[in-house]
Amino acid sequence: MIVRALASLLLFLLGLTAAPVWAAPADNLSITFNDFTDTLSISGLGGRAIGSCVSENCGAVITAPLGTEGFVFTGMENLRCLLSGAFCLNIADPDRVTVSDGLALDIGITRAILSFASDDDTHLLKCGDVPCGPVENGGIQTWGTIEWCSTPNCSSGEFLAVDTIQFRSDIVEGGATVPEPASLLLLLTGLLVLAAPLLRRGWASR
Numbered sequence: 001m002i003v004r005a006l007a008s009l010l011l012f013l014l015g016l017t018a019a020p021v022w023a024a025p026a027d028n029l030s031i032t033f034n035d036f037t038d039t040l041s042i043s044g045l046g047g048r049a050i051g052s053c054v055s056e057n058c059g060a061v062i063t064a065p066l067g068t069e070g071f072v073f074t075g076m077e078n079l080r081c082l083l084s085g086a087f088c089l090n091i092a093d094p095d096r097v098t099v100s101d102g103l104a105l106d107i108g109i110t111r112a113i114l115s116f117a118s119d120d121d122t123h124l125l126k127c128g129d130v131p132c133g134p135v136e137n138g139g140i141q142t143w144g145t146i147e148w149c150s151t152p153n154c155s156s157g158e159f160l161a162v163d164t165i166q167f168r169s170d171i172v173e174g175g176a177t178v179p180e181p182a183s184l185l186l187l188l189t190g191l192l193v194l195a196a197p198l199l200r201r202g203w204a205s206r
Contacts, residue, residue, distance in 0.1 A: 027065075032140060032166040033058055033116040035101055040118060048161075051114070058116040062146070065160040068109050070152045075144015075165070078131040083115050089143055090125070091167060092132040099125040100136055103143055103167060112146055114165065136169040143167060 031044045031051070040053040042060055051060030064071070073087055081088035082102030091101040104115040119125060134141060143165045151157035 028161050029062060029163040030166060031060055031062070031114065031163065032168055033060075033101075033103070033114075035118050035167070035169045037170055040116070042116075049163075056118045060114040060116075062112040062114070062163055064110050064112075065148050067150050068148045068160055069157075070149050070154045071107060071109060071112075072147045072149070072154045073105065073107060073144055074147070075142075076133050078133050080130045082119055082125060082130070083117055085113075085115060087144070089133045090127075090130055091169070092127055092135045094135060094137075096132065096135055097127055099127065099130065099132060100169060101167065103165070105144075105146075105165070107146065112163070116167070136167075138168075138170060140166050140168045 027047050029044060029047065029049050031042065031049055034041045034043060040056065040058050042051045042053060042058055045051050045060065048063040048065070049060055051058065053059075075087065076089060077087050078090045081090050081104065082099055083104035085104030085106045087105040087107075089103040090099045091103070092098070093100040099119050101119065102115075102117045106113045145165070146163045147154060148160045148163070149157055150160055
Protein backbone atom coordinates (compact mmCIF):
# COMPACT_ATOMS: atom_id res chain seq x y z
CA MET A 1 0.00 0.00 0.00
CA ILE A 2 2.81 2.41 0.91
CA VAL A 3 4.75 1.61 -2.28
CA ARG A 4 1.67 1.92 -4.52
CA ALA A 5 0.59 5.26 -3.05
CA LEU A 6 4.11 6.67 -3.27
CA ALA A 7 4.52 5.51 -6.86
CA SER A 8 1.34 7.32 -7.93
CA LEU A 9 2.34 10.45 -6.04
CA LEU A 10 5.86 10.54 -7.49
CA LEU A 11 4.62 9.95 -11.05
CA PHE A 12 2.34 12.97 -10.66
CA LEU A 13 5.19 15.11 -9.33
CA LEU A 14 7.53 14.02 -12.11
CA GLY A 15 4.88 15.06 -14.60
CA LEU A 16 4.95 18.54 -13.14
CA THR A 17 8.72 18.70 -13.59
CA ALA A 18 8.64 17.56 -17.22
CA ALA A 19 9.42 21.15 -18.26
CA PRO A 20 13.12 22.02 -18.85
CA VAL A 21 15.09 21.19 -15.72
CA TRP A 22 18.13 23.39 -16.35
CA ALA A 23 16.41 26.70 -15.68
CA ALA A 24 16.35 26.42 -11.90
CA PRO A 25 18.06 29.14 -9.83
CA ALA A 26 20.89 28.10 -7.50
CA ASP A 27 19.21 28.76 -4.17
CA ASN A 28 19.89 26.57 -1.13
CA LEU A 29 16.83 24.61 0.02
CA SER A 30 15.82 23.09 3.36
CA ILE A 31 13.11 20.48 2.85
CA THR A 32 11.44 19.19 6.03
CA PHE A 33 9.03 16.26 6.20
CA ASN A 34 6.64 16.72 9.13
CA ASP A 35 4.74 13.93 10.87
CA PHE A 36 2.35 15.51 13.39
CA THR A 37 0.03 12.91 14.96
CA ASP A 38 -0.09 11.06 11.62
CA THR A 39 -0.82 14.27 9.71
CA LEU A 40 1.98 14.59 7.17
CA SER A 41 3.20 17.75 5.44
CA ILE A 42 6.28 19.16 3.73
CA SER A 43 7.79 22.55 4.51
CA GLY A 44 10.42 24.39 2.47
CA LEU A 45 8.81 23.79 -0.91
CA GLY A 46 9.02 26.38 -3.67
CA GLY A 47 11.67 27.47 -6.13
CA ARG A 48 13.37 24.24 -7.25
CA ALA A 49 11.21 21.96 -5.09
CA ILE A 50 7.66 20.68 -5.44
CA GLY A 51 5.92 18.06 -3.35
CA SER A 52 2.73 16.75 -1.82
CA CYS A 53 1.41 14.29 0.78
CA VAL A 54 -1.33 11.68 0.48
CA SER A 55 -2.44 9.75 3.55
CA GLU A 56 0.71 8.29 5.17
CA ASN A 57 3.04 9.12 2.26
CA CYS A 58 4.86 12.19 0.96
CA GLY A 59 6.88 12.78 -2.18
CA ALA A 60 9.05 15.68 -3.31
CA VAL A 61 11.13 16.46 -6.38
CA ILE A 62 14.10 18.84 -6.25
CA THR A 63 15.32 20.13 -9.59
CA ALA A 64 19.09 20.52 -9.97
CA PRO A 65 20.47 24.06 -10.34
CA LEU A 66 21.46 25.46 -13.71
CA GLY A 67 24.78 24.02 -14.88
CA THR A 68 24.85 20.96 -12.62
CA GLU A 69 27.28 18.24 -13.75
CA GLY A 70 27.63 16.28 -10.53
CA PHE A 71 26.37 15.84 -6.98
CA VAL A 72 27.36 14.47 -3.58
CA PHE A 73 24.90 13.19 -0.97
CA THR A 74 26.12 13.16 2.61
CA GLY A 75 23.94 11.53 5.24
CA MET A 76 23.27 8.47 7.35
CA GLU A 77 22.16 5.34 5.47
CA ASN A 78 20.53 2.00 6.30
CA LEU A 79 20.94 -1.09 4.12
CA ARG A 80 17.34 -2.35 4.42
CA CYS A 81 14.55 0.19 4.82
CA LEU A 82 10.84 0.83 5.05
CA LEU A 83 11.23 2.58 1.66
CA SER A 84 13.59 1.64 -1.15
CA GLY A 85 15.92 4.08 -2.89
CA ALA A 86 19.55 4.70 -3.77
CA PHE A 87 19.82 6.10 -0.22
CA CYS A 88 17.35 5.28 2.55
CA LEU A 89 16.83 5.74 6.27
CA ASN A 90 14.72 4.11 8.98
CA ILE A 91 13.64 6.47 11.77
CA ALA A 92 13.05 4.77 15.11
CA ASP A 93 10.31 5.40 17.66
CA PRO A 94 11.48 6.73 21.06
CA ASP A 95 11.24 3.18 22.42
CA ARG A 96 13.98 2.16 19.93
CA VAL A 97 11.96 -0.97 19.20
CA THR A 98 9.90 -0.09 16.10
CA VAL A 99 10.34 1.95 12.93
CA SER A 100 8.28 5.14 13.00
CA ASP A 101 9.04 6.70 9.60
CA GLY A 102 11.10 6.07 6.49
CA LEU A 103 12.97 8.30 4.05
CA ALA A 104 14.37 7.44 0.62
CA LEU A 105 16.32 9.38 -2.00
CA ASP A 106 16.96 8.70 -5.69
CA ILE A 107 19.18 11.25 -7.37
CA GLY A 108 20.72 12.15 -10.74
CA ILE A 109 22.29 15.26 -12.25
CA THR A 110 18.88 16.67 -13.25
CA ARG A 111 16.79 16.06 -10.14
CA ALA A 112 16.46 14.39 -6.75
CA ILE A 113 13.35 12.38 -5.83
CA LEU A 114 12.48 12.15 -2.14
CA SER A 115 10.00 9.78 -0.51
CA PHE A 116 8.73 9.85 3.07
CA ALA A 117 6.34 7.42 4.75
CA SER A 118 4.91 7.01 8.23
CA ASP A 119 4.62 3.36 9.26
CA ASP A 120 1.03 2.65 10.31
CA ASP A 121 0.21 0.83 13.54
CA THR A 122 -0.79 -2.40 11.77
CA HIS A 123 2.49 -2.96 9.89
CA LEU A 124 5.15 -1.97 12.40
CA LEU A 125 8.67 -2.96 11.46
CA LYS A 126 10.95 -4.00 14.32
CA CYS A 127 14.39 -2.50 14.71
CA GLY A 128 15.69 -6.04 15.13
CA ASP A 129 14.34 -7.05 11.70
CA VAL A 130 15.71 -3.99 9.86
CA PRO A 131 18.48 -1.57 10.85
CA CYS A 132 17.19 1.49 12.69
CA GLY A 133 18.71 4.91 12.24
CA PRO A 134 18.14 8.01 14.36
CA VAL A 135 15.50 8.14 17.09
CA GLU A 136 12.82 10.78 16.57
CA ASN A 137 12.95 13.43 19.29
CA GLY A 138 10.17 15.90 18.44
CA GLY A 139 12.52 18.49 16.94
CA ILE A 140 13.79 19.14 13.43
CA GLN A 141 16.45 16.52 12.63
CA THR A 142 18.74 16.55 9.60
CA TRP A 143 19.06 13.45 7.47
CA GLY A 144 21.63 14.77 5.02
CA THR A 145 22.65 17.25 2.34
CA ILE A 146 22.81 17.22 -1.44
CA GLU A 147 25.69 19.25 -2.85
CA TRP A 148 25.15 20.14 -6.50
CA CYS A 149 28.35 21.05 -8.36
CA SER A 150 29.55 22.14 -11.79
CA THR A 151 31.89 19.18 -12.42
CA PRO A 152 31.28 15.41 -12.57
CA ASN A 153 31.64 13.72 -9.16
CA CYS A 154 32.30 17.19 -7.70
CA SER A 155 36.04 16.54 -8.09
CA SER A 156 36.68 20.23 -8.66
CA GLY A 157 34.77 23.37 -9.44
CA GLU A 158 32.18 25.21 -7.42
CA PHE A 159 29.15 24.02 -5.50
CA LEU A 160 26.09 25.52 -7.12
CA ALA A 161 23.75 24.83 -4.21
CA VAL A 162 23.52 22.78 -1.03
CA ASP A 163 20.09 21.35 -0.21
CA THR A 164 19.28 20.03 3.26
CA ILE A 165 16.83 17.18 3.89
CA GLN A 166 15.19 17.12 7.32
CA PHE A 167 12.36 15.41 9.18
CA ARG A 168 10.30 16.23 12.25
CA SER A 169 7.93 14.20 14.39
CA ASP A 170 5.68 15.24 17.27
CA ILE A 171 6.93 12.33 19.38
CA VAL A 172 9.23 13.13 22.30
CA GLU A 173 11.24 10.84 24.59
CA GLY A 174 8.92 8.49 26.45
CA GLY A 175 6.38 8.36 23.64
CA ALA A 176 4.37 11.45 24.65
CA THR A 177 2.92 13.74 22.03
CA VAL A 178 4.02 17.34 21.80
CA PRO A 179 0.89 19.47 22.40
CA GLU A 180 -0.03 21.83 19.59
CA PRO A 181 -0.69 25.51 20.47
CA ALA A 182 -4.46 25.08 20.01
CA SER A 183 -4.47 22.15 22.42
CA LEU A 184 -2.50 24.12 24.99
CA LEU A 185 -4.95 27.03 24.71
CA LEU A 186 -7.89 24.67 25.17
CA LEU A 187 -6.25 23.13 28.23
CA LEU A 188 -5.56 26.55 29.75
CA THR A 189 -9.16 27.65 29.14
CA GLY A 190 -10.47 24.52 30.85
CA LEU A 191 -8.23 25.08 33.87
CA LEU A 192 -9.43 28.68 34.18
CA VAL A 193 -13.08 27.57 34.03
CA LEU A 194 -12.46 24.99 36.77
CA ALA A 195 -10.57 27.48 38.90
CA ALA A 196 -13.11 30.30 38.55
CA PRO A 197 -15.33 29.22 41.51
CA LEU A 198 -12.29 28.90 43.75
CA LEU A 199 -11.05 32.33 42.74
CA ARG A 200 -14.48 33.89 43.38
CA ARG A 201 -14.66 32.20 46.77
CA GLY A 202 -11.24 33.53 47.64
CA TRP A 203 -12.10 37.07 46.69
CA ALA A 204 -15.45 36.89 48.59
CA SER A 205 -13.74 35.87 51.82
CA ARG A 206 -11.50 38.95 51.83
